[in-house]
Amino acid sequence: MRIYFAGGGRCAEYVARRLIREGHDLVLLDHDAGRCRHLGENLDARIVHGDASSIEDWRRAGLEDADMFTACTGVDAINVMACMIANDIAPTALKAIRLRTPEHRQWRETLDRLGLRVDRVVHPESDMVNRIKRVITVRGVTDIRNFADDRVNLFSLNLAADNDLVGTPVDDFPKLMGVGEAQIGVIFRANQAIIPGPGDRLAAGDQIYVVTCSESLNRSLELLGLGGAPQVRQVFIVGGGEVGLELARALEQDRIPVKLFEQDAERCDYLAGELHSSIVINDDGTSQDVLLQEGIEGIDAFIALTGDEDANLIACLLARRLHVDKVVPLVTSINYLELAQLLGINTTVNPRIKAADALFEFVRKGGVLSVRSLGEDTVEAIELAVPESSVYIDRPLGDIDLPAGTRVGAIVRPNGTVFIPDSSTSIGAGDRVVLFTNKGAVRELERKILVGE
């Protein structure tokens, strides 16, 4: 597929790298000459130096050949203009647009009404807010995601040495939890992602991802000694950007007390006007003195969302040391994800990966319904709709020759019932399946399931 990118920022670069790996042809257009040089040196793609809001520049880039168009510059207005141009020059191309404004839903409707065919609006901030909120409000888990319209949940927890589960074979886990209700999808051990196979056992220090149907979520959490409605007494959010504000707003809805730290005094005035029960603190929330003075000890969650990822990480480590259970830093560079894992910070939010996931869902379109990158850049949880042509249909999972490092996590039947499969379960046409897979196997898996080769 020939895919055009308006804007060659770091998000675009990250997505492009993954897409090139999967064999697509890419054209990136960026206005910054230095950035273009960098992209040219690092990506096997055509790089055009130009203005994303210029019709002439897009003609020069050959936009009329596009199969797919993605507007992901840093400026919403330019993205909208670029989409208008694409709509005109390449009317058949699929289009995705990255918006930063909190009004993204209204914009989607407005674009539709204007007849501007935009197939996907990517707004990673709102997804990030939802995810952080769930991590905060579910006791004991370090990460939680959802699939299939929230019918399937994926949550992660850390196994301490004294956990009863240590030493248990992975295949016995469903028996403990109730067969068909939960199983382990991925294990992170010593920073390696393992898609567990027969014979693997759980070890102390593992971070395990458990997949469960949403009806059993609470029961599963309970069996693991987690969950229940926790009394969240205090959450600190550092950084009053758009995500910080929206998160505070979302937590206010659940009557969770929030302290929001922001260094810019004018921004503080704005935030204090937007928020009601939250307390806005005009101070550096990454400084130990400030945090101690504001009473960080005993808080339930610490979320660092400043623009400075180093400061975010350091502040989260600090919070960890001060016995805060749940810490979530915003990390923007991919390289830091591994570091964060190593430092024992299991949940990170990354708008770039989130935007990339959304774009992948879109690029892979076909039957791929959703994609979630887990941990660092190596494992994906993907949700697929299985067509009738698939080779896997109506055969017990035990008999299927899945690509190496792939595990079927959950199956959603067309009537909405959810199974956590074992080796005797089989997939039917029209099912939606949630799979865990190493990134390398994605293409093969897609081909086998979706195309049926």
Added chain:
Amino acid sequence: MVIKLVNLRTVAWVLGSMLAALGASMLVPYVYSLATDHHDQATMLRAGLTTVAFALLLMFLGRGREHRDLHHREGILLVSLIWIAICLFGALPFYFSSSYPSFTDAVFESTSGFTTTGATVIADVDGLSRPLHLWRSFSHWLGGMGIVLLGVAILPLLGQGGSALYRAEFSGAASERMSPRIVETARALWRLYLLFTLVEMTLLMLAGMSGFDALCHAFSTLGTGGFSTRTASIAGFDSPLIEYIVILFMFLAGVSFIQHYRFWIEGHPGSVIRDYEFRAYLVMTLAATVLVAAVLGAVDEMPVEQTLRTAMFQVVSIMSTTGFVTADYGVWPPLLQLMLLMLMFAGGCTGSTAGGLKIARMVLMLRVVQRDFRRLAEPQGVFRIRAGDEVLPELAVTGLLNLVFLALMLMILASLLIAATGVDLVTAVSAVIACQFNIGPGLGAVGPVGNYGELSEFAKWVLSFCMIAGRLEFYTLLVLLTGFFWSR
């Protein structure tokens, strides 16, 4: 130099047209006297003609085509001058009649009328002629409408410090539904005002008042004035039904006309019920009623219904700054007198005809204090003051506090001046409070059964100044006394 700062021609022209309108409105009592008992007929005609003559003179001086738009300072100057001129010329009917001993008394009465205060210098109100009664009540009614327009449309345009409150009120989403043009807003509010007046008049007539009394009292109630046609005020009618009707309309007149507009014209009852100021007004009225009734019940042997009614009447009358009376609270226990004196500060809602500091300011001041406490606990915290959904700009918060401070300063200064004339302490302080917050009757010699007639001429001028200053939310009038206003 002044001439360059302020376009005197335009000021004269506008002032002239306002006075012409005032002169024309004097025709109302004139026509009434023509049609009925011919009392004070010549008085009203003389006053009307004199006013119109002055008006024409001013308009002649201000003639010409170069009427440019009013600038900021001209606006402030005009608002003050209009009120002063109207109070002065509105005094002519009283002055030309034989009922008022001096020009000072006439001006005091007229100022009290147009500022909707309701303080009178007349001991025997029953003895006044009907055209004068009508003019007294009518001045309340005209003044009340002027206040609503002033508060809703004009002060926000001038952006005076304390009225940034209004601006905050009306810059929000809710106000966007109100018509954007002042003329349209004015028209809508006029109709509503007129409608309320007619409804109250009809109800009062049904309750047994004569048509004339009903009209005068409806005028006085809607303007939250307090002039009655009886010396004993509403008590003179001795009818519970009339008292309840008056309570209802005093309360309504103390509610912002913006809220009335939303409720009656646009049909948004929800937005009124959710309005923080209306809620506070309602809660404060009820709470004060219960408190006053409880104390009153403890000291007085009255039926429960009468106790409650009396308490409620007095509370609503003072909070809406009307100043009608049904009981001589001058003989109530000191605790109750003090409570009523405190209520005089509160006043009604912003954008109503009531005076006082206004409920919204009270609520917001409490929030400012609360914020300071929070700041002590959370030194780096950033807290904003909200008026409803609207976040108040910090400048408006300062303006709010300054206005209250200014009101207190004026109160202290004026009390000293009044006390210097030799009256007792309670009379001096309560007279100033009752006048600058536009209530009417105070305590002591100027209490519900007393009047302001015995005060010295000097005291009456001071109090007249207080009434206008309070009516114009202090800043507008007082800024004219500063050097800044007149310097480049």
